[in-house]
Amino acid sequence: MERTYRLVVSCPDRTGIVAKVSNFLATYNGWITEANYHADQQNGQFYMRNEIKASSIPFDLAAFKTVFEPIAKEYSMSWSLSDSDAKKRVVLMASKESHCLADILHRWHSNELDAEIVAVISNHDDLRRMVEWHNIPYHHVPVNPDNKEAAFTEVTELVDSYQTELVVLARYMQILPAKLCEQYEGRVINIHHSFLPSFAGAKPYHQAYNRGVKLIGATCHYVTQDLDEGPIIDQDVIRISHSDSIEDMVRLGKDAEKNVLARGLRLHLEDRVIIHENKTVVFG
Numbered sequence: 001m002e003r004t005y006r007l008v009v010s011c012p013d014r015t016g017i018v019a020k021v022s023n024f025l026a027t028y029n030g031w032i033t034e035a036n037y038h039a040d041q042q043n044g045q046f047y048m049r050n051e052i053k054a055s056s057i058p059f060d061l062a063a064f065k066t067v068f069e070p071i072a073k074e075y076s077m078s079w080s081l082s083d084s085d086a087k088k089r090v091v092l093m094a095s096k097e098s099h100c101l102a103d104i105l106h107r108w109h110s111n112e113l114d115a116e117i118v119a120v121i122s123n124h125d126d127l128r129r130m131v132e133w134h135n136i137p138y139h140h141v142p143v144n145p146d147n148k149e150a151a152f153t154e155v156t157e158l159v160d161s162y163q164t165e166l167v168v169l170a171r172y173m174q175i176l177p178a179k180l181c182e183q184y185e186g187r188v189i190n191i192h193h194s195f196l197p198s199f200a201g202a203k204p205y206h207q208a209y210n211r212g213v214k215l216i217g218a219t220c221h222y223v224t225q226d227l228d229e230g231p232i233i234d235q236d237v238i239r240i241s242h243s244d245s246i247e248d249m250v251r252l253g254k255d256a257e258k259n260v261l262a263r264g265l266r267l268h269l270e271d272r273v274i275i276h277e278n279k280t281v282v283f284g
Contacts, residue, residue, distance in 0.1 A: 003055070006051055006271045008049045009049075009079045010077070010274050011078065012076055020074075029057070040281075049274075051084075089165045090116065092121070093120070093169050095173040097173075100171045103258035104117075105117070105131070109134060118164065123151075141154050155180070156183070166189070166269075168189055172190075175227060181225045186222060191258075196221065205249040212242070217236055217238065217253075218257040219260065220233045220265075233263075236256045
């Protein structure tokens with residue numbers, strides 16, 4: 001795949017934003033390969049994502065940022081510029097359930113995910129052999145009611161030591177402390193096994209069964225200090241009936257969970273998600 005620069009912008013909506021950015025790129029012979037725009041009339045925000053051939057621009061990423069900065073200031077932009085060749089450093093976290101972790105590792109091993117998986121952290125030792133088969137470091141950090149503070153201090157130190165750019169909770173069945181959520185705000189994604197905001201918290205399939213729903217789902221979202229309430233990246237549902245047991249829901253739901261998490265992860269890796277307050281704009 002050809003190397004590109006990804007320019008992602010969020011700013012107050014006004015006339016001339018697209019023209020200003022397009023003229024800027026044209027001035028330097030920038031070749032736009034993909035362009036996405038969205039104007040949110042409810043909150044007056046404008047969102048934009050452009051991919052530009054890196055070879056068409058006469059300077060590197062750092063110089064690009066310097067030259068673009070005056071435009072960003074003029075339009076009060078929150079913005080980022082990334083290089084598609086710079087793979088994001090990812091730490092995966094899991095517990096005992098293997099389906100989401102195994103799916104990510106398979107996609108990564110098959111070169112379907114453009115990332116560098118630097119480590120896996122788990123509060124159980126069950127998945128070690130699978131992870132180490134991929135030559136990825138595996139860190140077992142047990143968590144129990146008596147050692148949570150010490151355990152998550154170790155987890156945070158591990159995440160920091162790998163210069164992590166993204167943490168993925170692949171059915172990691174522990175609640176992250178507020179300090180870690182704050183430190184990595186917008187850089188921790190989770191898969192929750194329900195169609196949020198329905199059935200947040202523990203045992204959502206049991207909650208769904210007791211409520212007699214006809215649809216179950218999965219939600220990939222950013223992690224915040226409020227449990228299962230972070231900005232949503234991707235969701236999907238599966239139709240069920242009165243004849244499905246809790247065990248059937250768990251079995252059927254696993255397919256949705258791994259697919260939704262993989263999509264959400266890919267969207268983040270490709271800089272296609274813009275967070276605004278507790279919502280997202282997703283340029284799929």
